[in-house]
Every structure is written in structure tokens, then in C-alpha cells.
Amino acid sequence: MSFAEEVQQYLEKGLKELGVSLTPEQAGKIVSFLSLLREFSEPLGLTAIKDPKEIAVKHALDSLSVVRHLPDKxxxxxxxxxxxxxxMIIKIARPEQEVWLVDARKKPISFLTYAAGVLGLKDIRIIQATVGRKDPLPRGYFxxxxxxxxxELPLLWELASPLLKREGFLLAMKGPRAGEEIEAFEKKFPETIVDFKEFTLPITGDRRTLVFVKGSPSSGN
Ligand SMILES: C[S@@+](CC[C@H](N)C(=O)[O-])C[C@H]1O[C@@H](n2cnc3c(N)ncnc32)[C@H](O)[C@@H]1O
Known part of the structure; x- marks a missing residue:
């Protein structure tokens, strides 16, 4: 079985467990993206994961697990x-939504620009910038x-909050032991509203936590 066929099998199985539905075109684009990722992974130092099952679960399904929690527009x-x-996986799952991908490093940004072209993705902005250091990102926009x-959450919130609309929120994808980090964060930023959801990934059963942070209405973020 080829790499793409194996990834597709795990993806289909995992999507059922996650309760997420994709069109055949979207699933095909995810498989194509993961195949590109595998191809360029070593020369560009993109990811250490090579096994089709791990790529499908830890990259695609983990990313897809946040889609239902994102704002519709x-x-x-x-x-x-x-x-x-x-x-990138969010963009494929939400083709109509404007998605920005930002990273400080040049190599992943070159890879993503190439991959977006191959996959024919529209309304996607791929930008090399270090968020928080004179970055060109619009404030109050997302x-x-x-x-x-x-x-960790404190730095993430400091970087993310100026970029968010008043009603916007930070969604931080964390591992199984986020409890202490959340507690410490709430003490440091008592003016924020924090919520979290724990779940297990399909197929491997790895535990994950999604942390949601909003500025309180009175704090102006
Ligand atoms: C461990 S990697 C995780 C990449 C990806 N999110 C994932 O889960 O596979 C962390 C990435 O964050 C980027 N990064 C860290 N701080 C950043 C900042 N302030 N602005 C932009 N990118 C940043 C690094 O360049 C690196 O590519």
C-alpha cells in the first residue's frame, strides 16, 4: 500500500471517530498536503514524524479536532x-474562511507557499514574521x-490578544497535563475568561486539551 493510501485509510477511520465530515475533495487535499509534507520534511527539517499512521493522527486528525470549535466566520x-x-488543515476544512499562517522561520513558510499553490488554496495568507517583534499583522482583526x-499560555496570550477582535478568542492546543498551566495562567491574568475541553485523539487515544481564552468585556483584551 502506498503512503497516500495508508494515510487516507487512517484519515477516514479517524474522521468517523471525531465526527467530522469532509468532502472527498477536502480529504484528497489533506492527503496531498501530508504527502508533500513527508516529501519535504527531511530536506527542510519540517517534522520528525514519518509513519503514515502518526502523520494522519498527530498532524491531520489533531488539527481537525479544533475545526468545530472555530468561529463560523x-x-x-x-x-x-x-x-x-x-x-493548513483548517484552511482545507474551511475553504471559504480567511486563514493566515504565520511563522518566524523561512523554510516552513517557503514550503507552505509552495503547497498552497499546488493545492490551489484561495484566501490564505502565508507570512514569515516573528509575532510580537514589529510584525506586520493587523491589530484587532482576527x-x-x-x-x-x-x-506557554501567558506568552501566547500576550502575543495573541492584540491581534484579536474584541469578541475574538485564543484557542491553544495542549497535551494531557494542561491543568496546572491553566491554573497559573488564570492567576496571572484574572481579567480573562478561560475555558477548556479535554478529549482523546482517534486511533491512538492520546489525550489532548483545548484551552479557550477571551478578554473579559471590560478589559479591552
Ligand atoms: C514546535 S513548532 C510547532 C509548529 C506547529 N504549530 C506544529 O504544531 O507542528 C513551534 C513554531 O513556532 C514558531 N514560533 C515561535 N514563536 C513565534 C513567534 N513569536 N512568531 C512566529 N512564530 C513563532 C517557531 O518558528 C516554530 O516553527
Missing amino acids: GPILDLGTGAGLPG NCVVSRAVS
């Missing part, structure tokens, strides 16, 4: 997208900033 930013995770494996 309005721009979304993936802060520290690296090889496009979760942002309905959601999503981020995986970039930093």
Missing part, C-alpha cells in the same frame, strides 16, 4: 504554524488565533 490566524499545523506547540 471571520479571519483565523495560526500563530507559529511551522509546517502548517493546524492552519476572530480566532489558534496555536499548537508554540509557547
Whole structure:
């Protein structure tokens, strides 16, 4: 069985478990993206994961698990997208929504620009910038900033909050032991509204936590 066929099988199985439905075109684009990722992974140092099952679960299904929690409309930013995770998968799952992928490093940004062209994705902005350091991103513009494996919550909130609309929120993708981090965050930022959801990934059963942070209406973020 080819890499793409194997990834597709795991993806189909996992989508059922997640309760997410994609069109055949969207599923095909995800498989194509993961195949490109595998091809360019070693030369560009993009991701250490090579096994089709792990790629399907830890990259695609983990990224897809946030889609139902995203706002239906309005721009979304993936802060520290690296090889496009979760942002590229979100863009494929939400083709009509404006999605921005931002990373400080040049190589992943070149890869993502190429991949977006191959996949024919529209309304996607792929930008090399270090968020927080004279970055060119618009302030108060995004309905959601999503981020995986970039930093602890306090720094993430400091970077994300100026970019969010008043009603926007940060969605931080965390591992199984986010409780202490959330508690410490709430003490440091008592003016924020924090919520979280724990779940297990399909197929592997790995535990994950999604953390949602909003500025309180009176704090102006
Ligand atoms: C461990 S990688 C995670 C990449 C991807 N989100 C994932 O889950 O596979 C962290 C990424 O965040 C990027 N990063 C860290 N701080 C950043 C900042 N302030 N602005 C933009 N990118 C940042 C790094 O360049 C790196 O690519």
C-alpha cells in the first residue's frame, strides 16, 4: 500500500471517530498536503514524524479536532504554524474562511507557499514574521488565533490578544497535563475568561486539551 493510501485509510477511520465530515475533495487535499509534507520534511527539517499512521493522527486528525470549535466566520490566524499545523488543515476544512499562517522561520513558510499553490488554496495568507517583534499583522482583526506547540499560555496570550477582535478568542492546543498551566495562567491574568475541553485523539487515544481564552468585556483584551 502506498503512503497516500495508508494515510487516507487512517484519515477516514479517524474522521468517523471525531465526527467530522469532509468532502472527498477536502480529504484528497489533506492527503496531498501530508504527502508533500513527508516529501519535504527531511530536506527542510519540517517534522520528525514519518509513519503514515502518526502523520494522519498527530498532524491531520489533531488539527481537525479544533475545526468545530472555530468561529463560523471571520479571519483565523495560526500563530507559529511551522509546517502548517493546524492552519493548513483548517484552511482545507474551511475553504471559504480567511486563514493566515504565520511563522518566524523561512523554510516552513517557503514550503507552505509552495503547497498552497499546488493545492490551489484561495484566501490564505502565508507570512514569515516573528509575532510580537514589529510584525506586520493587523491589530484587532482576527476572530480566532489558534496555536499548537508554540509557547506557554501567558506568552501566547500576550502575543495573541492584540491581534484579536474584541469578541475574538485564543484557542491553544495542549497535551494531557494542561491543568496546572491553566491554573497559573488564570492567576496571572484574572481579567480573562478561560475555558477548556479535554478529549482523546482517534486511533491512538492520546489525550489532548483545548484551552479557550477571551478578554473579559471590560478589559479591552
Ligand atoms: C514546535 S513548532 C510547532 C509548529 C506547529 N504549530 C506544529 O504544531 O507542528 C513551534 C513554531 O513556532 C514558531 N514560533 C515561535 N514563536 C513565534 C513567534 N513569536 N512568531 C512566529 N512564530 C513563532 C517557531 O518558528 C516554530 O516553527
